[in-house]
Amino acid sequence: MDSELVDLPYADLLQPHTGGLDVEGRYDTLHFDGLTLSGQDAAGSGFLECAVTDCVLEEGSLRGARLGDVWLRGTRFVGTSLADSSWLDSTATSCVLAGVEAHGASLRRVVFRRCKFDSVNLRGSTSREVVFEECVLRDVDLGGASLTDVSFPGSSLERLHLAKARLTRVDLRGATTLDLADGHEALRGAVISPTQMMDLAPALAAALGIRVEA
Template sequence: MTVQVTAPKLREELLMAEPELYLESRIEIRDVIVGPTELLGLDYEKVSFDRVWFKQVTLSESALRQAEFTDVVFEDCDLSNANLTECFLNRVVFRRCKLIGTDFGSSRMQHVRASDCIGDYANLRLGKMKSVVFEDCSLEGTDLYAAEVQKFGLERCKIDGINLSEVKLQGVDLSRCEFDTLIVNPEDLAGCRIAPHQASVFVGLLGLIVE
């Protein structure tokens, strides 16, 4: 089943922004392009980004807790080890981004697409995701413990060691993903789609012995 994701709605003409000045003086940032630039060590809460295009921006080790992102594009950005806990993301795209160790814990996402991203060891625990797709991404060791997913897609992703404990996987298609091990509760696998060559992984999860 193909998951439909609504794309961000950006204006044709966006202004260039001085992001640090904006963050210091505004609660809401809208209709701007940010980057290329480095924004290291930021620490803000409850900032709203509306119709913003981040291009080649480094936000690693920064904190934007409880932020709202609506109609936002992150392109060629580095958010490694950034703190984005308890955020709300609506119609957001990540293209060719580094999301290594990024903390999205307890965030809400709807109509979010990540393409060609590296998200190894990212934290998506306790998140709520609806119409969210990861495609051609590396998500090895990523933690989705107890995430609530609806219309959730993993397409051609590397997901070895991903934590899917307490995640209801009905309707989720793993058949085109690469993995040798998963952390998952067997009872949550009902309705999950896999490829024949992946069956041996799930035999082990179920404690079965094939002779």
């Protein structure tokens, strides 16, 4: 069930944010609404108990930013750097991340709901207790990433890169599409359905060097 802005425990404390973003800025109990923030450098910034609705962040930097208890809806990240950022107890609904650099990012207890990830670099990232619900992940690179207690109910995974990724209790059974570009060996730490196993069997055999002949 989707949460609403008014349902947030800090909703009554939110103040509208105007203007841009600053390097190492501190943003507490602010509402970013309908803003287009282009080419801005907010590296090292901290966002605590903030709401972000219908915003566009493009060609900017949130490198090393820290987001705690942040609620996002209808927001687009385009060509933005989220490298080495950390996300904790946050929710993103109907958001788009396209051409985003998020390598080395850390996500803990984060929910993505009906979001679209297109060509997102999450190499070397760490995800723990993260849910991707009814999302589309297309050409997402999780090479060398660590995923623990992550699930993908109702999500479509297209050309997912998992080379050298480490999966622990990752539940892929709810994914509507499971298409790996590489890293089939990383599935040793995942749970998949019998149907997914049949679909993946040829690629798994090839990855393990198994020849299947009649």
